[in-house]
Amino acid sequence: MRTESFDAVVIGGGPAGSTAAAGVAGGGFPTLILEKRDRIGFPVRCAEAIGPASVARRHIEIRRDFVSAAVDGLRIVAPDKTTYDKSMPGAGYIVDRELFDRRLADIAVEKGAELRTGHQATGLIRKDGRVAGVRVRDLARGEEYEALARVVVGADGVESLSPRWASLKGVCSPGEILSCAQELVEGIDVSGRFVEFHLGRRLAPGGYAWVFPKGPRSANVGLGINPLESGGMPAVAFLERFLGERCPGAVRRRLVVGGSTVAKRLRSLATDGYVAVGEAANQNNPLTGGGILESIAASQMAASVVRGALEKGDTSAKSLCRYTKEWDRIYGRTFDRFHRAAGLIYGLPDPVMNRLLENLGREKGLAGRTGIDPARILGVLLRTSPSLFLKTFRAAF
Numbered sequence: 001m002r003t004e005s006f007d008a009v010v011i012g013g014g015p016a017g018s019t020a021a022a023g024v025a026g027g028g029f030p031t032l033i034l035e036k037r038d039r040i041g042f043p044v045r046c047a048e049a050i051g052p053a054s055v056a057r058r059h060i061e062i063r064r065d066f067v068s069a070a071v072d073g074l075r076i077v078a079p080d081k082t083t084y085d086k087s088m089p090g091a092g093y094i095v096d097r098e099l100f101d102r103r104l105a106d107i108a109v110e111k112g113a114e115l116r117t118g119h120q121a122t123g124l125i126r127k128d129g130r131v132a133g134v135r136v137r138d139l140a141r142g143e144e145y146e147a148l149a150r151v152v153v154g155a156d157g158v159e160s161l162s163p164r165w166a167s168l169k170g171v172c173s174p175g176e177i178l179s180c181a182q183e184l185v186e187g188i189d190v191s192g193r194f195v196e197f198h199l200g201r202r203l204a205p206g207g208y209a210w211v212f213p214k215g216p217r218s219a220n221v222g223l224g225i226n227p228l229e230s231g232g233m234p235a236v237a238f239l240e241r242f243l244g245e246r247c248p249g250a251v252r253r254r255l256v257v258g259g260s261t262v263a264k265r266l267r268s269l270a271t272d273g274y275v276a277v278g279e280a281a282n283q284n285n286p287l288t289g290g291g292i293l294e295s296i297a298a299s300q301m302a303a304s305v306v307r308g309a310l311e312k313g314d315t316s317a318k319s320l321c322r323y324t325k326e327w328d329r330i331y332g333r334t335f336d337r338f339h340r341a342a343g344l345i346y347g348l349p350d351p352v353m354n355r356l357l358e359n360l361g362r363e364k365g366l367a368g369r370t371g372i373d374p375a376r377i378l379g380v381l382l383r384t385s386p387s388l389f390l391k392t393f394r395a396a397f
């Protein structure tokens with residue numbers, strides 16, 4: 001079997017993989033990206049929202065060619081249609097995810113990484129007990145080969161196997177992955193540049209529905225549900241009902257179905273010769289399921305640690321675990337809070353959710369320029385229904 005050697009092999013050409021590859025290759029280390037799909041960023045399985053804008057700009061250069069629309073505020077809609085509006089100029093962007101992903105991959109290639117689309121990782125190679133490369137299948141030619149590496153970066157997203165191969169992660173339970181369905185629709189009345197979140201157990205049990213405007217009359221309209229709480233009804237059936245209620249008669253352009261990981265954070269993100277980044281590493285925000293910016297931020301952090309490890313010639317777990325420590329330090333507690341908040345908020349019975357939204361409307365200073373602090377929402381929930389808050393809070397721990 002053919003064997004090739006690199007300093008780093010990155011599995012997955014999504015935002016996490018391309019960002020990690022750009023960071024490592026930028027240090028002059030030969031880096032290979034393996035992407036099993038033929039086309040980067042396609043098909044799109046995303047509602048395409050990133051934000052806050054200030055955080056986005058810290059991690060990537062925002063270019064007009066991949067921005068579909070700016071987001072200037074937030075609307076939350078309760079089951080009884082009680083609405084909470086918050087203007088937040090600079091809240092974020094709706095991007096064109098295919099162009100966005102392609103731009104990130106281009107940057108990685110400009111930095112020196114080699115990108116191979118249509119090449120699937122089929123397993124990890126181990127030598128002396130440590131990860132030493134990737135077994136690869138060239139899907140077009142039907143050929144197998146080995147890509148040896150001093151470090152393998154697992155950035156294989158929601159369908160990832162590499163963190164399991166590396167023994168960092170078990171199998172996700174169905175409740176840890178929101179089941180999502182979305183239509184890109186045209187001919188819809190949108191709330192200006194506000195993103196809409198629709199809550200309620202009838203509408204989206206264990207999750208929420210969204211309307212993210214991409215233009216004056218077009219939007220990504222979708223939802224994510226917890227499949228364990230949906231009584232066997234699939235996400236597309238919930239979507240059908242939501243579309244009928246929110247935008248009857250709108251023209252449907254593109255159906256998207258997929259999963260979004262909302263699991264607890266991993267205890268460790270690195271082992272000897274391997275790190276996991278992005279959704280593969282449970283780095284989606286567990287409250288929203290969003291993970292584009294989170295993946296990019298984590299991958300930049302991981303790339304910096306990997307570069308240091310390659311420079312020192314020490315890619316052991318001990319050396320790479322600096323990335324776990326750094327990620328835990330900056331994001332760990334926030335992610336834990338988001339995870340607990342999700343368990344509480346999405347579990348609320350619809351009448352309590354209605355009252356919560358009413359009370360939120362009365363709350364001053366709930367949201368700053370960049371978002372809503374879940375701790376403040378939980379504070380309002382505590383006042384709305386102390387007994388339910390305590391019951392669900394206990395259940396969530």
Ligand SMILES: Cc1cc2nc3c(=O)[nH]c(=O)nc-3n(C[C@H](O)[C@H](O)[C@H](O)COP(=O)(O)OP(=O)(O)OC[C@H]3O[C@@H](n4cnc5c(N)ncnc54)[C@H](O)[C@@H]3O)c2cc1C
Pocket residue numbers: 011012013014015016017034035036037041045046047048049050119120121122155156157158159160161180181182222256257258259260277278279280284289290291292293295
């Ligand atoms: C319906 C839906 C809506 C969403 N909306 C939003 C949103 O509005 N905002 C937001 O921030 N997030 C959103 N997300 C989540 C977001 O899409 C992910 O967090 C993000 O894509 C994670 O980036 P990633 O690079 O880790 O993984 P991905 O983007 O999934 O990239 C992983 C890549 O690895 C490749 N791959 C997998 N296995 C292999 C293999 N064995 N060999 C080679 N390649 C492999 C895949 O083909 C894929 O290209 C949404 C998700 C869904 C499903």
